[in-house]
Amino acid sequence: MKIIKGIVPAPRRIMLYGEHGVGKGTWASKAPSPFFLDIEGGLNDIDCERTDRLGSAKSVSDALTWLQHEDHGYKTCVVDTVDWLEQLIHRQIVADEGNAKVKSIADIGYGKGYARAVPIWNWFLSQFEQLRSQKKMAIILLSHAKVERYESPESESYDRYSPDLHKSSSSMVQEWCDEVLFASTRVYTKKQDEGFNRSRNVAIGGKERYIRTSESASSIAKNRLNLPAELPLDWDAYFGAVKAYYANARPSTVTGVDIAGIVQDGSSKGNKEYEDLKIEAAEVF
Secondary structure, eight states: OEEEESBOOOOOEEEEEESTTSSHHHHHHTSSSEEEEESSSOOTTSOOEEOSOOOSHHHHHHHHHHHHHSOOOOOEEEEEOHHHHHHHHHHHHHHHHTOTTOOSGGGSGGGHHHHHHHHHHHHHHHHHHHHHHHHOOEEEEEEEEEEEEEOOSSSOOEEEEEESSOHHHHHHHHHHOSEEEEEEEEEEEEEEEEETTEEEEEEEEEEEEEEEOSOBTTBOOBOSSOOOSEEESOHHHHHHHHHHHHHTSOBOEEEEOOHHHHHHHSSOOOOOOOSOOSOOGGGOO
16 A cells, blocks of 8 residues: 655546537647547647547547557547547447337436446546556547536526536546536627617627536536636646646645555565656646
8 A cells, every 4th residue: 555645746637528610629739649539520620639530439449449559659639529439339239139119228227328338438538548547648528518407405496517427427437527618609698679679699609619617507527637727728728727837736745555465474574665646737638
């Protein structure tokens, strides 16, 4: 067992979700040496290195295996998008059912289809972890947004944005991520007089794109780095905030003993220290 004190930077696990066309893929393309898993097929207008379109859960698995074992030099794995990956997972579960009457995962009764997706999601998350530990790659999961009804125990229910995933997989993926970021375009409204004592609200703006890093009444979000509540939808702005956090963090120290050695012969041996735990912020990715 090792006792760790202080901050230990590691490759980030990021989910960025938002409405279609807001610029999620462009934002991710500015990350260090990114490689895209193209599941959705919407990357033709973005200058990035990517797979051809992946049309099955197995093809995504094969791409992750390639990233794990090849000497490629990429520093960031971008999944575009996880909601399309979920469709592939559901499609595989329906195919494995082997029942012509089952057309969708919802046709598998009592929620059993969605329950079968849980271990598959766990497996994919474990593969992303392998990339982080073996290749020191950051993981960016892109997702579309949906509006869902939130049943708050402290107030009346209300609508808010969330990643466009089934609730069980969404919760699992969000818990795994270090940051869940919501991308949107700032829109204001003003009243427009239409005559005859009538008026209507008209949207204005729409050019300012931003990231929300903390949960609000209108959207799910989180971060573990005390980031500003909002940032421009710009990679340098996000990465600058990450670097600022680590620049002020207390360096980590590790002490400990080899528990296995104690169990085997009753002695303390093999107290191997971690090396280079004080990682520069620029190396987080």
